[in-house]
Amino acid sequence: MxxxxxxxxxxxxxxxxxxxxxxxxxxxxxxxxxxxxxxxxxxxxxxxxxxxxIKWSKPDARWLKVNIDGSIGGNLGTGGGGGGICRDHRGELIVGFHNSYGRVTNTYVEAQAMADRLQICKNMGLSNIIVESDS
Known part of the structure; x- marks a missing residue:
């Protein structure tokens, strides 16, 4: 629907x-x-x-798009985590990922999730990456 x-x-x-x-x-x-x-x-x-x-848009043919998000239980809350997905120009999933970061700020979670996802892409030999986040 x-x-x-x-x-x-x-x-x-x-x-x-x-x-x-x-x-x-x-x-x-x-x-x-x-x-x-x-x-x-x-x-x-x-x-x-x-x-x-707001609608997700596909990247150009030679590019991948990584979408990330982070969340915490209140600022300096009980715990924070971040995750995301990497998709190709057809919208096909390349890899998904998530991580827990403990008691941190939302800014930390978003930044660390971005750094972690880019490291995963680098380790997989992926390049030409566009990163999207809500922060």
Whole structure:
């Protein structure tokens, strides 16, 4: 199911259940309705949220793309880890990887994950690498 299909079905579901709601909730915006349904009474959005669809794009024919990400349990949380994948110009998986880094910052996890992945690619004899990260 595509993202558009999921959004469409969710929107229809929210619209359909609206007829079963008390009249006090029918006049609310979708965000207010959702927050009230979750028991969050003091919700007041400060600015409009803009949603942007982000899609992975294939690298050119002679290139590989490494996508990495890191995560921790709160800054200096209980533990951090990072991982990623390397794909070719057809989107085919070349190698996937992950590692645990212990109690560190998110910046450390992201940087170390990048360094580790590039070392793995180097050890495999891979070159012409594009690296993408969210940090």
């Amino acid at each position: 595509s993202a558009n299909q999921i959004i469409g079905k969710t929107s229809r579901w929210l619209r359909d259940i609206g007829s079963y709601l008390p009249s006090s909730l029918r006049t609310c915006s979708q965000e207010e309705f959702i927050m009230q349904s979750l028991g969050i009474e003091d919700y007041s959005p400060t600015e409009a949220v803009q949603i942007q669809l």
